[in-house]
Amino acid sequence: MNPRTFLITGATKGIGLALSRRLVSAGHRVVGLARSDADFPGELVTTDLADRSQTARVLDDLTERHAFDGVINNVGLVRPQRLGEIRHDDMDAVFSVNLHAAVQVAQAALPAMRRQGWGRIVNISSLTILGITDRTAYAAAKAGLVSFSRSWALELADTGITVNAIAPGPTETELFRVNNPPGSDGERRYLSGVPMGRFGKPEEIAAGIEFFLSEDASFITGQTLFIDGGASIGKAAF
Secondary structure, eight states: OOOOEEEEESTTSHHHHHHHHHHHHTTOEEEEEESSOOOOSSEEEEOOTTOHHHHHHHHHHHHHHOOOSEEEEOOOOOOOBOTTSOOHHHHHHHHIIIIIHHHHHHHHHHHHHHHHTOEEEEEEOOGGGGOOTTBHHHHHHHHHHHHHHHHHHHHTTTTTEEEEEEEEOSBOOHHHHHHSOTTSHHHHHHHHTOTTSSOBOHHHHHHHHHHHHSGGGTTOOSOEEEESTTTTTTTOOO
16 A cells, blocks of 8 residues: 555543554554544644644644545543433533544545545444443444444445444454453453353554555445454443
8 A cells, every 4th residue: 555644532541542553564654633642653743632722723733734545533531320320421422422522533634535535444443333221322422433434434435535434343452441441340240141151452453454455445335344253243232
């Protein structure tokens, strides 16, 4: 694939960092958005994606300086709550980070992709869209990203821009471990639902994302790829 420029949200940890390293190693340019500074292989811009005004200023600057070839909406926020205990402010925060930011970032990068007649949008969803306890807001938001992908794919089908989603299963990321520490009931519950009997690695998820960004994936759009050790077809009863 020719060298491209990709914009990645939630770029400094877990899947986002693994993907950034993979793309840079392949000769691409990567711009990452994250809340805090970190050792990053590309250009890193700190911003709070829950703050729309701040994010808009950052995106205005970036799109002045870069013609992005693709966007990976990877940032995520989880606030586990069971029905009867769900707080609307927490729901709003989860939707803002997972959904509103995806729309804002995709729309900022879209004009350049339209002009060049080539582009890639990959939305990072989750296995939780199939149903899970304590994740009303998060699972709904991640299901929303699948819906975004299908709708945008139809809208952009004749432009050379593809839109797809990746739905990882339980993956060894910082976000996952915050909610499921080693030895916890959560860890045991997740492992019991993965036929392969292990968690995914961020690098394995990144490989699937990289494929969707490639020239070889040019006839694939509106699809959701589960990378989950068989959990989506096996005994995934979380």
